[in-house]
Amino acid sequence: MLSQTEENYLKSIYHLEASQTKSVSTTLISKSLNTKASSVTDMLGKLADKKLVNYKKYKGVNLTSKGKNIAVKIIRKHRLWEVFLVEKLNFNWDEVHEIAEQLEHIKSDELIEKLDTFLNFPTKDPHGDPIPDAKGNIRNKKSILLSNAKKNVLYTISCVKDNSKALLQFLDKHALTIESELTVVDKLDFDESITAKLSNGNTLTLSNKICTNVFVTIK
Numbered sequence: 370m371l372s373q374t375e376e377n378y379l380k381s382i383y384h385l386e387a388s389q390t391k392s393v394s395t396t397l398i399s400k401s402l403n404t405k406a407s408s409v410t411d412m413l414g415k416l417a418d419k420k421l422v423n424y425k426k427y428k429g430v431n432l433t434s435k436g437k438n439i440a441v442k443i444i445r446k447h448r449l450w451e452v453f454l455v456e457k458l459n460f461n462w463d464e465v466h467e468i469a470e471q472l473e474h475i476k477s478d479e480l481i482e483k484l485d486t487f488l489n490f491p492t493k494d495p496h497g498d499p500i501p502d503a504k505g506n507i508r509n510k511k512s513i514l515l516s517n518a519k520k521n522v523l524y525t526i527s528c529v530k531d532n533s534k535a536l537l538q539f540l541d542k543h544a545l546t547i548e549s550e551l552t553v554v555d556k557l558d559f560d561e562s563i564t565a566k567l568s569n570g571n572t573l574t575l576s577n578k579i580c581t582n583v584f585v586t587i588k
Contacts, residue, residue, distance in 0.1 A: 392430055441507070447469045449484050453484060462495040513585060518580075527584050
């Protein structure tokens with residue numbers, strides 16, 4: 370049985386692999402988990418001994434098939450718990466990430482499958498991230514960052530990075546949620562901010578930092 374720390378490492382590596390073309394460096398893992406590089410090196414050695422990662426010093430790390438399967442299972446639990454917390458316990462979407470971080474380490478497969486059934490088999494969490502099914506399959510919907518959106522095209526918000534309470538609270542303040550519609554009407558070269566027209570007819574200026582944390586799809 371893996372420790373909570375080992376599971377967190379596998380999940381972190383999985384997410385980092387998704388954005389890398391090469392092996393994940395210990396520096397990236399250290400930043401992601403806010404831990405010392407020496408601690409990362411020690412843990413990667415332990416995970417390699419358990420055949421969960423392929424690791425060579427100074428050359429980075431990748432998950433093995435076994436490690437990836439475990440990481441996806443943890444992510445599935447995390448996202449199902451987020452749905453439960455929002456839909457059944459009325460938490461706001463900016464409140465659930467840290468709680469789900471704790472609940473994702475529950476070991477009972479039976480509990481998770483019953484939770485999935487109870488929630489009527491959701492395919493995405495409250496932030497728009499896809500929920501892996503019981504076999505580990507993930508349906509990724511094609512989307513782009515709002516920062517890359519074209520002018521005068523109608524988009525819907527498909528996914529929002531959930532690790533920033535400030536971002537989620539800002540979007541809440543302006544009634545922007547998953548499936549909200551907007552159209553980019555202007556882009557400023559100076560600071561890469563955009564002006565968007567919302568479905569209620571209002572316009573809103575969004576910073577580049579916000580736009581690089583919000584994903585959209587063409588309506």
